[in-house]
Amino acid sequence: MSDVNTAMVQKYRNDFLKEVEENVEEGHWVKMCMQCGVCSGSCPFGPHWDHPPQEIFMMIRAGKRDEVLTTESMWMCTSCYNCIVRCPRELPITHIMHGLANYAHRLGIAPKMNPTRRFAGIFWNNIAKTGRVNELALSLKLYFMDGFMSGIKKGLAMMSVGIGMIKTKRLNPFALISHKGVKNPKELHVLLKKAREIEDRRKGIAS
Amino acid sequence: MSEKKTAVYVCRGCGIGNRLDTDQLAKIAESEGKCSLVRQHDFLCNADGVSTIRNDIDGEGVTHVVIAACSRRAKTDAFGFDDVALGRANLREGIIWVRPDTEEARETTQEMADDFLRMACAEIQYIKQPDTNQNAGTNKNILVVGGGVSGMTAAIEASKAGYGILLVEKTGQLGGWAAKLHKRVPDREPFADPVDAGVSDLVKSVEYEKNINVFLNSSITRTSGAPGQFSVDISAESGETVTENVGSIIQASGFSGYDANQLPELGYGKSPDVIDQAELEQLAIQAADGPIKRPSDGKEVESVVFVQCAGQRSDEPGHLPYCSGHCCNTSIKQAMYFKDANPNVDTVVIFDDLRTPGNGEDFYRSAQRKGVIFTKGKPQQVSPVDGQLEVKFHDMILNDEAAATADLVVLATGQIPNSGVDIEPAAMQEVEDGGGESAAQAETETREVQIPVESILNLTYRQGVDLPHLRHGFSDSHFICFPYETQRSGIYTCGPVRRPMDIAQTMEDATGAALKSIQAVENAVLGRAAHPRSGDLSFPSFRREGCTQCKRCTVECPFGAIDEDEQRYPLFNESRCRRCGTCMGACPVRVISFDNYSVDTVGQQIKSVNMPDEFDEKPRILILACENDAYPALDMAAQQGLEYSAFVRIVPVRCLGSVNTIWVTDALNSGYDGVMLMGCKKGDDYQCHFVKGSELAHYRMSKIDDTLQQLQLEPERVEIYEVEITDIQRVPALINEYAAKIDEIGMNPFKGF
Known part of the structure; x- marks a missing residue:
């Protein structure tokens, strides 16, 4: 358990709904759910979620803090926006799901091995480094995420696609040494750091 | 002439x-x-x-x-x-x-x-x-029974239209339930907060209207007469009785609250902090927009749980099977009492289906914005634990047993109509006395013991002292086809005595009933029928010499329009009559008739048809179609260009109840190959405009099989159908199917005799 997590538990005690309202992006919408279940029925991944959105909202109201924040459910969201389009109460469900995932991650209690979470981390580190995505480095990191042998296997399986992309100049084979980022990545790093500080301050999380 | x-x-x-x-x-x-x-x-x-x-x-x-x-x-x-x-x-x-x-x-x-x-x-x-009805009444005053929102609204509306009103209220003050409310559910934009109940304004309006004469602490001890000429005894608590004449009556007797003592599992009676919605209104009035205090120790309530559908929408014995319609909005309103005084009060509404009629959906959203928590669950038990209350419930979204603790639990119990005495068991008793069937007897015995109920109208009708009930004790009136109409002409019901409803619906309802009662007195003065043959001047009469005093007409009249005179002959009450002809259909000796509708007017039509002989291969099918739904459906089928057999001969009838079996047997005797009867839907969800006509016709036709057997005819030669006005496609199809069936059976052997 991280210090932030402990601090939040102490701050909100049993009122998880209030915690979500104040800390999760679009969290103030959770109370407006009327439990019709259209979101769960509309989700293309619905049957694979441990807790579809309707249940997540109910669990938040019922104060089931640990179950909600440690579940893999909201990491399943593919941002198809079906639920947002259909919600009769116009809840931004996709955004709430991402908000919850992000909050759990920041508290350090999101499921460690969740592939979406790991890919998101790899992607962020990659793009934040130079300001532009290094696609070759991203793919390699993703392939070798689960170890050397599985990386080789994945690479071989995708080889023809890779060669095709190189031939049509969609992939630079020398990107590992010659990737061009933004002009001054240092300034970008300062900018991102400041943005994080502002957000943390707004959400009351000491960084 | x-x-x-x-x-x-x-x-x-x-x-x-x-x-x-x-x-x-x-x-x-x-x-x-x-x-x-x-x-x-x-x-x-x-x-x-x-x-x-x-x-x-x-x-x-x-x-x-x-x-x-x-x-x-x-x-x-x-x-x-x-x-x-x-x-x-x-x-x-x-x-x-x-x-x-x-x-x-x-x-x-x-x-x-x-x-x-x-x-x-x-x-x-x-x-x-038709001759003029010599017995038409001329009184245009309207009696309103009940001084709640429904009664007051009906009285004000009718008074504004220029009619004299007698408003009778049982208690010492006007206002009914609404007077006991702290606030009411909003009735106008933005539907966000509870608003003033508005009862004092209504009472002022009643006092302002010069046409309204209010009788407090009074009840109706006798009602006799007919539209245009009712005579009522209004008795005050002091024992003083006045007799007044009125033209029509609006029964706005409202509802009683369900007795929450029947819900011990929900903690009522075990802790003073388990209360029903009416009791919470009292607490809210005492608190006057300040913090609400719980009854047990006067502590300010910090958490409250509302239990919806308490003793309602349930098949368990002692529970109400129906939804009372207002309670979800009421709980939302009451949760706001707490949230508006102090947003930190925990308010949880445990519901099964949240039903918010009218603009309640906006109100519901407003409550969610204020932080009221809504939990879909089935409450199982409420019990006192450590000075608080624990509500155990099954969470229906998470499919999990859950519990909530609270300082106060409010049970949303239902409405029970004040519809007076259920006259059906009394009628059944009469059948028994007359050497009735054993089946009826058995049913009476298994019927639960009824607590004696005070009569509302004390009608002197032979059919019973109050209006007939339909289901769950609500006064019978078809709430879609003909709301407000009861089975007693000139008497209309409105408000929660008709079906469960909230204030907004009640006011609309009362206005409708006021209009119906005005229509009734105006028609009565002119000697005309009320709904649905509004304006009809005919009325039934009978040939005394032929009458066998069998009483069938008096018993079967759905509207209590026929009494018996001293010699036990039928005594028609023309002003009560709705002109359906059910008596005419019932009469075994066919002595009852209207000037413009009789056994002859239809019988002669049937006989006048040119009957081709057996070898012409041209069957003839008689259709007796109810003029209320079946005949319009046929007309509409024609407008849509749907085709049906050329062998049918259609006679519109006022109601299938007016179909005398002689028409059917005469038709078959004179060579018709088949008879189709088309009437409205019968049973509990009846659509028959004369309540029982279609049902009686079905019953009578079930007896006709014997006659057919005697004539050695196939039972399929007489068929009866339930038809709705929307059956535009179905009716021609039915006719064609039946014509094909007749083709199969073959020609009626009685042709040419």
């Missing part, structure tokens, strides 16, 4: 002239119909056509008019000659619109038209212009 003179007008418009041989029709009217004056016209409903008829009535002394043109339901304004007896032969909707325009069909279509004209000519010979 001077000598009878019948005129027949055959219209050639709307394609009738092209499709039918109208000269032949005219000839039939002259020779077979024995009508002295027969005219054809190219466009009978235009000014020239109408004035032709008018001139004949005024100049030629025509007393009976047959219009052979469109359906009797069309062009009623143009052909509204109310000073003569009027008959209609339906050549347009009844024939040319339902028959194909082909060479092969021409012959059978013409035969159909010939018969329809014969039928109209036969009917008109037996129709008389």
Whole structure:
């Protein structure tokens, strides 16, 4: 358990709904759910979620803090926006799901091995480094995420696609040494750091 | 009235002239119909056509008019000659619109038209212009029973329309339940917060209206009479009784709260902090927008749980099976009492289905914005734990057992109608006394013991002291087809005595009932019928010499319009009569008739049809169609160009209840190959405009099988159908199916006898 997590538990005690309202992006919408279940029925991944959105909202109201924040459910969201389009109460469900995932991650209690979470981390580190995505480095990191042998296997399986992309100049084979980022990545790093500080301050999380 | 003179007008418009041989029709009217004056016209409903008829009535002394043109339901304004007896032969909707325009069909279509004209000519010979009802009442005052929101609203609305009102209230003050509310659910934009109940304004309006005479602490101890001439005894608590005359009555007796003591599992009675919604209103009034304190120790409530559907929408014994409609909105409102005073109070509403009629959805959203928590669950138990209350419930979203603790638990219990004595068991008792069937007896014995209920109206009708109930004790009135109408003419119900409802619905309801009661007194003064034959001047009479005093008419009249005189002959109460003819259908000796509708008017139509002999391969099917739903459905089928068999001969009847079995047996005896009866839906969800007509017809026709057997005829030759007004596609299909069936069975062997 991280210090932030402990601090939040102490701050909100049993009122998880209030915690979500104040800390999760679009969290103030959770109370407006009327439990019709259209979101769960509309989700293309619905049957694979441990807790579809309707249940997540109910669990938040019922104060089931640990179950909600440690579940893999909201990491399943593919941002198809079906639920947002259909919600009769116009809840931004996709955004709430991402908000919850992000909050759990920041508290350090999101499921460690969740592939979406790991890919998101790899992607962020990659793009934040130079300001532009290094696609070759991203793919390699993703392939070798689960170890050397599985990386080789994945690479071989995708080889023809890779060669095709190189031939049509969609992939630079020398990107590992010659990737061009933004002009001054240092300034970008300062900018991102400041943005994080502002957000943390707004959400009351000491960084 | 001077000598009878019948005129027949055959219209050639709307394609009738092209499709039918109208000269032949005219000839039939002259020779077979024995009508002295027969005219054809190219466009009978235009000014020239109408004035032709008018001139004949005024100049030629025509007393009976047959219009052979469109359906009797069309062009009623143009052909509204109310000073003569009027008959209609339906050549347009009844024939040319339902028959194909082909060479092969021409012959059978013409035969159909010939018969329809014969039928109209036969009917008109037996129709008389109705006499005026000599017993019409003239009182136009309206009695309103109940001084709650429904009663006050009805009184104010009728008073504003210029009618004198007697408003009788049982208690010492006006306002009813609404006077006990802290605030009410909002009735206008933005539907966000509870608003003032508005009762004092209503009471002021009642006092302001000079036409309204209020009787407090009073009840109705006797009601007799009929529309336009009710006589009521209004007795005050002090024992003083006044007798007043009124023209119609609005029963707005409202509801009683469900007794929450029947819900020990939900903690009622075990802790003073488990209360119902009415008790919370008292606490809220005491708190006056400040923090609400719990009854046990006066502590300010920090958490409250609302339990929806407490003892409602449940099949368990002692529970109400229905939804009371207002309680979800009421709990939302009450949760706001807490949230508005202090947003930190935990308010949880445990619901099964949240039902928020009207603009309640906006109100619901407003409560969610204020932080009221809504949990979908089934409450199982409420028990006191450590000075608080624990509500155990099954969370229906998470499918999990859950519990909530609270300082206060509010049970959303239901409405029970104040509809007075249930007269059905009493009627059953009578059947038993008369040496009734053992089945009825068994049913009476298994019936639960009823707690004696005070009568609301104390009617002196032979059918019982109060209005009949339909289901769950609510006063019978078909809430879609004919709301407010009861089975007692001139008496209307509104508000929660009719069905569960909230204030907004009640006020609308009361306005509707006020209009109906005004219509009733205005019709009564003119001696006309009320809904659904509004404006009908005819009324039943009977041939005393033939009557066997069997009492069938008095028992079967759905409206309590027939009593018995000292010699046990039927005593018709013309003003109460709705002119359905159920008595006429019931009479085994056929002595009951109306001036313009009788066993003869229909019987002669049936006999007038030209019956082809057995080897012509032209069957004849008689259709007796209820004029309320089945006949309009047939008309609409015609408008849509749907086709049906040319072998049917259709006679509209006022109600299937008016169908006397003699018509059916006569039809079969005279060679008809089949008889179809089309009436409204019967049973608990009945749509019969005369309540029991369709049901009685089904019962009577079930007995006709014996007769058919005696005649050695197939039972399929008489079929009865339930038809709705929307069955536009179904009705022609039914006819064609039946015609095919008759083809299969073969011809009626009685032809030509």
